[in-house]
Amino acid sequence: MKAKVTVLGAGFGGLELSTLLSEALGDQVDVTLIDKSGHFVFGYSKLDVMFGHKTLDAVRIPYRGFVKPGVRFLQQTITAIDPEAKRVVTDGGSYDSDYLVVALGADYDLAATPGLVEGGNEFYSVAGANTLRDLLPRFSKGHAIIGVSAAPYKCPPAPSECALLLHDFLSERGVRDRCEITMVLPLPSPVPPSPDTSRALVSAFAERGIRFMPGRAVASLDAKRRVAVLDDKSELPYDLYLGVPKHCPPAVVAAAGMADNGWITVDPRTLETRYEGVYAVGDIANTGTSKAGVFAEGAARAVAASVIAQIRGEDPSGRNPGAGSCYIEFGAGRIGRVDVDFFSGPKPTGIYHEPTVSMRADKELVGATRRTRWFGS
């Protein structure tokens, strides 16, 4: 009998895991990969869409292109998970498995920030980025706030990238001197594991006249008065609000009783949950790393190695490295990089690489290799 592996969520983690299982085991495994969406979008593509660098169609990669031996992709919504029985119920059926991997990512809790509207004034969903793409060209005067509601949030440098790209966008249109930009961030610095990266971003803000408010979160928005209320009750008036919502586990994970303090508790190295044969990878898992695709991918590789070994009758050996590189848009076409390592020292570390124009090719290669590897084009 073929081993059955059910992978919940076809994001960074689910796609890499399913690809590795297929490469190693081919038709000798029965992988069911389930996602409610019809297409994959890289997280950073939301910034490309928002600032009009790419169209929505260009960044949506249809799952019909994900064709691998031993893997079937189902576009269905998962409505219940029974981790004890390793059984999953969707709007299309019920699936039992020998190994269950939860890779459902992080959802957004819009209600936690009254006034924040999904697909309206936030840039963390594809719909939100697409709406802002139409709004941004109409913003020519006044105060823009890039506001983060809570940590943890996906890709810690992304709000900083948004601020620097907004500066460029307004400068190119000749209206920068009529606009103010403020970034409100609940973290003490833009990229806490790397003081050098944080310093470089903070001086890039200063050079461009971007006001940076660290250690503060946006608690609510009063749309009528066009005021953001911060967690210390102070108020900031705005003409344009670009928000990052509070993150939360998908409702189906919470309902399954799998999320403790928000996220699924795992062994950070093996990604095992407290349920036998059940793993969690990526943004949904509490590993201690940042919520970013690069860490989801590393975790997925570790789970793939362990599942493959067990199917072959060997000891599970996969180890999550908890390390990876994040590319950072510094504006003016330049990209920097930080190599972050969460596990090897007593504290997370980050090595900073100064931004250059040529680093863009490296970032594009990361996207292109994943696209080819997962979707064949």
Ligand SMILES: Cc1cc2nc3c(=O)[nH]c(=O)nc-3n(C[C@H](O)[C@H](O)[C@H](O)COP(=O)(O)OP(=O)(O)OC[C@H]3O[C@@H](n4cnc5c(N)ncnc54)[C@H](O)[C@@H]3O)c2cc1C
């Ligand atoms: C603006 C922005 C910029 C970013 N830039 C970067 C970057 O430069 N580098 C980087 O490494 N990371 C970046 N990220 C973060 C990155 O996108 C995520 O961390 C990564 O996608 C997490 O992978 P994952 O597999 O855990 O979850 P996801 O990729 O989010 O995948 C989860 C999947 O689960 C599916 N799903 C959820 N609930 C259900 C359900 N009930 N039924 C069926 N399917 C469901 C979703 O449709 C989704 O496809 C960025 C994110 C944002 C928002």
